[in-house]
Ligand code: PLP
């Protein structure tokens with residue numbers, strides 16, 4: 001493997017004093033990891049450098065045609081002070097899968113992981129201590145060729161930046177309200193819904209703003225064909241509890257294959273819940289919530305962790321799920337998942353990568 005060159009910053013920033021006020025993705029650490037790609041040469045020059053601006057030509061392809069993909073994972077501080085990562089290989093593999101669809105080069109996953117570990121080592125004092133906090137990791141890949149023809153770039157930049165974070169939603173573990181979008185769609189058959197390409201998020205912002213003006217935290221997307229089947233929420237996959245059974249939309253190419261989703265389904269099975277992945281019609285879920293058959297709704301995601309959903313609004317009909325507090329299934333899964341991530345519970349699935 002190529003050697004990762006480290007250039008340390010001579011002007012370290014002040015670390016946040018009050019970890020209860022971190023919010024999400026507003027503060028960045030002192031260093032970042034970079035590596036470049038050139039067709040015919042592969043990934044080269046892996047390096048850790050002081051965090052700072054990029055200089056880019058205004059004709060750089062990413063700025064026009066959006067070959068940009070990203071990932072999200074976290075580093076957690078254990079009670080003994082040690083630091084650990086949760087399934088980072090899965091994020092690197094998903095980035096390669098996103099890259100393939102976006103006609104970008106597969107990541108050198110081994111080098112990216114090595115770079116990540118070394119970067120966290122350099123930035124270890126930035127991993128916050130308080131319960132519910134972590135160091136959010138944002139690997140990103142962009143195209144760099146300077147030209148305006150629409151075809152694949154020959155040069156790319158991969159980089160990782162870090163941000164100490166608290167809860168993604170201001171509500172924390174209190175249930176959030178979600179607006180079921182019945183006009184715009186997020187993804188279509190044969191499209192890029194299963195990737196973490198930047199454009200998916202750009203296309204979601206308008207609906208998110210409309211939902212926010214109505215008082216909702218995020219949008220729940222329906223399928224792009226019939227606008228009937230539940231896909232996912234802007235930053236999380238959706239699950240519904242029917243007593244001891246957990247139901248979630250099956251992966252269909254337009255939903256992001258969430259790493260938290262996969263982990264939660266595995267843990268749920270191990271905890272004795274029944275798990276079902278299937279096509280889930282919004283009208284049926286609404287009817288089941290009304291009749292009391294569906295007892296909980298919650299989202300799963302790296303940033304969102306496990307987020308109970310307390311209210312759904314679909315075609316102007318508002319429906320309360322549960323009693324305004326996190327339900328027992330979501331709570332159990334939250335405690336189990338975060339227990340493993342922070343080292344309080346045994347990692348029986350070999351998901352943890354210690355530094
Ligand atoms: N769905 C979307 C659209 C997302 O952006 C995310 C966040 O990454 C998720 C689901 C959850 O995925 P994961 O659990 O891998 O973070």
Ligand code: COI
Nearest residue numbers: 072073235301302303304
């Ligand atoms: C994550 O959970 O890591 C995400 O990427 C969500 C993000 C869009 C805020």
